[in-house]
Amino acid sequence: MADTSLLADSAQVAGFDWSFFWHYLISPSGTFLEGLWRTVYISVVAQALGVLLGLVIALAQRSRFAALRWGGGAYVWLIRGTPLLVQLVLVYNGLAAAGVYRFTDVQVGGLVLLGVVQAAVLTLAVNEAAYMAEIIRAALDAIDRGQTEAAQALGMTPSLTMRVVLLPQALRIIVPPLGNEFNLMMKSTSLLSVIGLQEMFLTAQSINSATFKTFEIFLVAACYYLALTTVWSFVQRSIERRLADPGTTPPPGPSLRERLVGGRGGGPAPRGTAVVGKEPTLAGREAS
Amino acid sequence: MNDPHGPHDQPTTGYTGPTGPADPTAVLSARGMVKAFGGVRVLNGVSMDVRAREVVVVVGPSGSGKTTFLRCLNHLESIDEGEILVHGRRVGYKDGLDRLVEERPRAIAARRRNIGFVFQRFNLFPHLSALDNVAVAPVKVLGVPKAEAREQAQALLARVGLAHKASSRPSVLSGGQQQRVAIARALAMKPELMLFDEPTSALDPEMVGEVVTVMKELVEDGLTMIVVTHEMGFARSAADRLVMFDQGVILEEGTPEKLMTDPDHQRTRAFLRRIDGHG
Ligand SMILES: Nc1ncnc2c1ncn2[C@@H]1O[C@H](COP(=O)(O)OP(=O)(O)O)[C@@H](O)[C@H]1O
Ligand SMILES: [Mg+2]
Numbered sequence: 342m343a344d345t346s347l348l349a350d351s352a353q354v355a356g357f358d359w360s361f362f363w364h365y366l367i368s369p370s371g372t373f374l375e376g377l378w379r380t381v382y383i384s385v386v387a388q389a390l391g392v393l394l395g396l397v398i399a400l401a402q403r404s405r406f407a408a409l410r411w412g413g414g415a416y417v418w419l420i421r422g423t424p425l426l427v428q429l430v431l432v433y434n435g436l437a438a439a440g441v442y443r444f445t446d447v448q449v450g451g452l453v454l455l456g457v458v459q460a461a462v463l464t465l466a467v468n469e470a471a472y473m474a475e476i477i478r479a480a481l482d483a484i485d486r487g488q489t490e491a492a493q494a495l496g497m498t499p500s501l502t503m504r505v506v507l508l509p510q511a512l513r514i515i516v517p518p519l520g521n522e523f524n525l526m527m528k529s530t531s532l533l534s535v536i537g538l539q540e541m542f543l544t545a546q547s548i549n550s551a552t553f554k555t556f557e558i559f560l561v562a563a564c565y566y567l568a569l570t571t572v573w574s575f576v577q578r579s580i581e582r583r584l585a586d587p588g589t590t591p592p593p594g595p596s597l598r599e600r601l602v603g604g605r606g607g608g609p610a611p612r613g614t615a616v617v618g619k620e621p622t623l624a625g626r627e628a629s
Numbered sequence: 630m631n632d633p634h635g636p637h638d639q640p641t642t643g644y645t646g647p648t649g650p651a652d653p654t655a656v657l658s659a660r661g662m663v664k665a666f667g668g669v670r671v672l673n674g675v676s677m678d679v680r681a682r683e684v685v686v687v688v689g690p691s692g693s694g695k696t697t698f699l700r701c702l703n704h705l706e707s708i709d710e711g712e713i714l715v716h717g718r719r720v721g722y723k724d725g726l727d728r729l730v731e732e733r734p735r736a737i738a739a740r741r742r743n744i745g746f747v748f749q750r751f752n753l754f755p756h757l758s759a760l761d762n763v764a765v766a767p768v769k770v771l772g773v774p775k776a777e778a779r780e781q782a783q784a785l786l787a788r789v790g791l792a793h794k795a796s797s798r799p800s801v802l803s804g805g806q807q808q809r810v811a812i813a814r815a816l817a818m819k820p821e822l823m824l825f826d827e828p829t830s831a832l833d834p835e836m837v838g839e840v841v842t843v844m845k846e847l848v849e850d851g852l853t854m855i856v857v858t859h860e861m862g863f864a865r866s867a868a869d870r871l872v873m874f875d876q877g878v879i880l881e882e883g884t885p886e887k888l889m890t891d892p893d894h895q896r897t898r899a900f901l902r903r904i905d906g907h908g
Binding site: 491499 | 739748755
């Protein structure tokens, strides 16, 4: 820590408070950590829901019913054609102002889930679904037509063909862009500050207004975003490695169902599930 | 598209195939199959009966409609006119108010269960082991218990000489091995009729033999098959009937012996002479 003070001395000249920076970087306050945690769990839950909803939209777009195809296309057009920031304000503030729907805190087994968190997760998931739908659709389109025909020739129904033949193969194509989406998602959560959700960015902002250490505190926030995306990139790489075709499977092999369910979310889904369980705990702390 | 004179510009010279209504006692009975792509008639009135344990080999120039014919038989393609019965039941269509209407996907899927199809390009499922490629349909489509299906799949792989490759993914198998797995996969559904679309034409020459050997064994086991192939060795030894396709119609048919030595049509003679050199 001796060199910290040395740095601090030279920093005084530049107007950069190094000791403040290091202090917040190394031992961030409880509120800052809570903001960080909120950033993480909202990203994970919204991404997981976005993948599931995106799958539904992608399937609708490939349906044999024109109405469903049209609906899926309209959804993607609408969501991708408007900024996330506007969507957030519309859903949280706009609906309430128009008297259509007001997100209120709900009790889940004695714990409180904040209205603003519900609005945030919902909007992010709905937004993400449009992008995931396009990714999933492109992945399904990339699979050789002969695969569908082979499945059909074996008497598989369209839904069975999808579950047993197409989705498992699409998964491998989906994972790399899904990783990018999750990276974007973590950074997009900073937009939630606009509806007053105390995630990492808004936390940094409140520390800023109390201390006026603008550069320092937002640099700390940047470092934490960078840490999140870096950790994720390692996770993503290991998932991709595990999905790579090994040529030979070990004799007992995971069942088709295990492969599909275990693989569906790649890494994020199981983590998402774990976080959903903890979510009310955190919301409860927020409320108290 | 609704040109009623379609057949007239074809080089037909009287062969019509089986006539009268479709025969519900045959394994396959097709009448007047017509299929057009974008107004071009690729099948122009094809009729055929195949009885139990019969082996029919279909030959004909590239583009004459052989693949389309097979694909229509299990409704991978719809037909524009005509009728297809497999074991007396329509494939792909049911009676509507005043005409036939296409069945729902679920009903079509059910009809395909006992029609095996072997593709030119194998189309194995790359994410599954050879064993799972064979076991997946019995488990998922027929609801066979997993252990039992795997046991049967292992036996089928042994039957095509690939017991030792059960855990291999298709990507590490040779073309000949892949096609044998594909045959085992089709057999796993215990089909009453097997359709082969040029099963050896995507293979390196040295792998053709292993696949033909497996197919000959199926013939000996009494499987009913329609085989599109230019392997004249197989046709000569295994086919009950040789069918010559030309421009969307059956130009002529008969025993392999008859077509190879004394065909009614010059085109048949010329064609068979040409492919036999390669086969
Ligand atoms: N899906 C399709 N769309 C348009 N034309 C097709 C399609 N499938 C086949 N054809 C055409 O139909 C004709 C017959 O094709 P095919 O049945 O594959 O013949 P073969 O198997 O005897 O070589 C060819 O001219 C081919 O180009
Ligand atoms: Mg062909």
